Amino acid sequence: xxxxxxxxxxxxxxxxxxxxxxxxxxxxxxxxxxxxxxxxxxxxxxxxxxxxxxxxxxxxxxxxxxxxxxxxxxxxxxxxxxxxxxxxxxxxxxxxxxxxxxxxxxxxxxxxxxxxxxxxxxxxxxxxxxxxxxxxxxxxxxxxxxxxxxxxxxxxxxxxxxxxxxxxxxxxxxxxxxxxxxxxxxxxxxxxxxxxxxxxxxxxxxxxxxxxxxxxxxxxxxxxxxxxxxxxxxxxxxxxxxx
Amino acid sequence: xxxxxxxxxxxxxxxxxxxxxxxxxxxxxxxxxxxxxxxxxxxxxxxxxxxxxxxxxxxxxxxxxxxxxxxxxxxxxxxxxxxxxxxxxxxxxxxxxxxxxxxxxxxxxxxxxxxxxxxxxxxxxxxxxxxxxxxxxxxxxxxxxxxxxxxxxxxxxxxxxxxxxxxxxxxxxxxxxxxxxxxxxxxxxxxxxxxxxxxxxxxxxxxxxxxxxxxxxxxxxxxxxxxxxxxxxxxxxxxxxxxxxxxxxxxxxxxxxxxxxxxxxxxxxxxxxxxxxxxxxxxxxxxxxxxxxxxxxxxxxxxxxxxxxxxxxxxxxxxxxxxxxxxxxxxxxxxxxxxxxxxxxxxxxxxxxxxxxxxxxxxxxxxxxxxxxxxxxxxxxxxxxxxxxxxxxxxxxxxxxxxxxxxxxxx
Numbered sequence: 001x002x003x004x005x006x007x008x009x010x011x012x013x014x015x016x017x018x019x020x021x022x023x024x025x026x027x028x029x030x031x032x033x034x035x036x037x038x039x040x041x042x043x044x045x046x047x048x049x050x051x052x053x054x055x056x057x058x059x060x061x062x063x064x065x066x067x068x069x070x071x072x073x074x075x076x077x078x079x080x081x082x083x084x085x086x087x088x089x090x091x092x093x094x095x096x097x098x099x100x101x102x103x104x105x106x107x108x109x110x111x112x113x114x115x116x117x118x119x120x121x122x123x124x125x126x127x128x129x130x131x132x133x134x135x136x137x138x139x140x141x142x143x144x145x146x147x148x149x150x151x152x153x154x155x156x157x158x159x160x161x162x163x164x165x166x167x168x169x170x171x172x173x174x175x176x177x178x179x180x181x182x183x184x185x186x187x188x189x190x191x192x193x194x195x196x197x198x199x200x201x202x203x204x205x206x207x208x209x210x211x212x213x214x215x216x217x218x219x220x221x222x223x224x225x226x227x228x229x230x231x232x233x234x235x236x237x238x239x240x241x242x243x
Numbered sequence: 244x245x246x247x248x249x250x251x252x253x254x255x256x257x258x259x260x261x262x263x264x265x266x267x268x269x270x271x272x273x274x275x276x277x278x279x280x281x282x283x284x285x286x287x288x289x290x291x292x293x294x295x296x297x298x299x300x301x302x303x304x305x306x307x308x309x310x311x312x313x314x315x316x317x318x319x320x321x322x323x324x325x326x327x328x329x330x331x332x333x334x335x336x337x338x339x340x341x342x343x344x345x346x347x348x349x350x351x352x353x354x355x356x357x358x359x360x361x362x363x364x365x366x367x368x369x370x371x372x373x374x375x376x377x378x379x380x381x382x383x384x385x386x387x388x389x390x391x392x393x394x395x396x397x398x399x400x401x402x403x404x405x406x407x408x409x410x411x412x413x414x415x416x417x418x419x420x421x422x423x424x425x426x427x428x429x430x431x432x433x434x435x436x437x438x439x440x441x442x443x444x445x446x447x448x449x450x451x452x453x454x455x456x457x458x459x460x461x462x463x464x465x466x467x468x469x470x471x472x473x474x475x476x477x478x479x480x481x482x483x484x485x486x487x488x489x490x491x492x493x494x495x496x497x498x499x500x501x502x503x504x505x506x507x508x509x510x511x512x513x514x515x516x517x518x519x520x521x522x523x524x525x526x527x528x529x530x531x532x533x534x535x536x537x538x539x540x541x542x543x544x545x546x547x548x549x550x551x552x553x554x555x556x557x558x559x560x561x562x563x564x565x566x567x568x569x570x571x572x573x574x575x576x577x578x579x580x581x582x583x584x585x586x587x588x589x590x591x592x593x594x595x596x597x598x599x600x601x602x603x604x605x606x607x608x609x610x611x612x613x614x615x616x617x618x619x620x621x622x623x624x625x626x627x628x629x630x631x632x633x634x635x636x637x638x639x640x641x642x643x644x645x646x647x648x649x650x651x652x653x654x
Binding site: 002003004005006007008009010011050051052053054055112113115116146207209210211212213222223 | 260261292294295296297298299370373375393413419420421422423425426456459460461462463464465467470471474487490491494495496497498571572574575578579
């Protein structure tokens with residue numbers, strides 16, 4: 001060891017799911033699809049983590065329904081993660097979930113040298129509590145401002161406006177963009193989006209690359225990878241619309 | 244002969260472990276040189292960090308040019324301003340050097356752009372060359388610094404005791420963000436980093452270490468970072484320093500890492516004194532681009548420091564040492580070169596190109612050299628086994644796409 005008393009360390013990359021577990025998620029197999037999509041994405045996520053040893057990918061999850069609570073409270077190395085199924089029931093305390101995450105993103109416990117966290121908000125409905133207060137609380141935290149914030153709308157009842165507020169300013173022009181809510185209308189699309197967020201985005205967030213302060217960068221804190229090609233191709237069959 | 248107040252400086256840039264694995268170039272550059280003569284003699288240390296990422300795809304050229312621009316601008320200032328006039332030099336550090344460096348850098352990267360085929364179809368943008376720049380000047384009676392971006396300057400007050408003398412302070416929400424040499428309206432950011440201290444004004448540092456952000460981000464805490472700086476200062480320059488930086492990036496951030504450092508006269512380790520001549524330019528491992536820029540540096544008044552007193556390990560030997568030193572990373576490194584294994588099977592002649600210029604892509608050259616089996620390779624068993632396993636997997640993979648011209652993984 002050439003550097004006695006010096007702790008060299010790779011950089012933690014916190015990946016946090018915020019999952020809507022309201023009663024409507026029980027309908028049409030949405031909850032089951034979400035559990036399955038997350039579970040199936042884990043091997044790919046672990047592979048990406050293995051390929052980027054300079055980042056230590058740590059996963060957590062928040063569930064929100066009548067209230068918000070940590071479903072997976074400990075930052076867990078993705079390689080060790082065993083996904084425990086979420087269950088649906090209740091209303092949509094999304095604002096409380098954002099406050100919960102805000103607390104976790106305080107520094108400390110967040111490490112000074114962490115990579116920008118990745119926050120993935122998944123919802124099929126509208127917040128039933130004070131979303132604005134939760135978002136405001138979240139965005140007061142520097143680590144939340146630094147985070148890559150993604151949102152997945154499950155079905156057409158999801159409140160795209162609040163999901164967009166969570167992500168940040170909408171990019172100019174039309175078309176699909178990671179800077180807009182990703183709309184999953186069936187289990188196949190949901191699985192593709194979850195897979196994309198947990199592999200391509202994690203891979204991009206793991207890379208040691210700087211960016212110019214106050215530059216546009218398409219509004220993102222890291223250069224976001226393209227969405228999977230099949231999702232951009234309107235002619236591609238990604239399954240029937242079921243939600 | 245350097246200023247009597249200061250010993251000889253040294254600088255070193257090493258490609259990041261992540262960039263090495265992915266076949267990307269080192270986007271850091273660093274410089275240590277002596278400028279002027281007689282009473283008008285000072286030393287310059289500089290480090291520059293190209294932003295990396297696809298948007299800043301020429302930042303390795305930008306960082307090299309930043310160091311050269313700093314050298315040329317300081318040389319010019321030295322001709323017009325006596326070192327004894329500290330007020331003038333503080334103004335230089337706050338205002339005039341930033342303007343001069345930025346102007347020279349813009350001209351240099353614009354010239355570089357005009358020589359590229361892309362310039363015929365794409366308008367020039369300095370942002371693709373984006374980089375940071377930190378510089379320290381050491382005069383007989385004072386030292387000063389200025390720069391832009393997320394470089395750090397550490398002062399060593401006594402053996403083992405270090406403190407942070409300068410760091411970038413950005414408001415929350417920065418996220419890997421930094422100010423950049425390619426930004427037009429950031430002279431205020433330079434001014435914030437400008438300092439000038441007389442050596443007789445109070446306790447002066449015994450050593451100064453300038454580093455790019457990859458070093459600090461490799462440490463668990465700032466206390467570890469300061470401790471690391473103290474220990475780096477004690478290292479013999481050349482291969483030991485380079486190997487230390489390789490270890491730092493491999494165990495830490497994976498980012499490119501650079502240091503430029505100097506000690507006050509009488510504070511040197513015995514090994515370092517006398518080993519340095521008056522100029523060294525560390526440009527990572529940029530291959531022909533670096534060579535061309537290095538020649539430009541020589542033309543501008545600097546000259547290459549040939550530091551190796553004993554045969555240095557080859558790029559492949561260094562690669563082997565790095566991988567065998569961190570065997571848990573072997574598979575991660577080789578897995579990202581799956582396509583390269585396949586391409587080498589399709590185009591065996593490409594392996595010769597890699598082996599002829601191993602410094603351009605050491606890992607690629609190592610892979611090419613193991614194509615016939617790892618038995619003859621001087622390497623640890625886990626690396627040999629992993630190489631053989633990857634070749635075996637590649638040979639079982641059906642060919643599904645036509646050959647693409649990407650085998651030399653570096654441009």
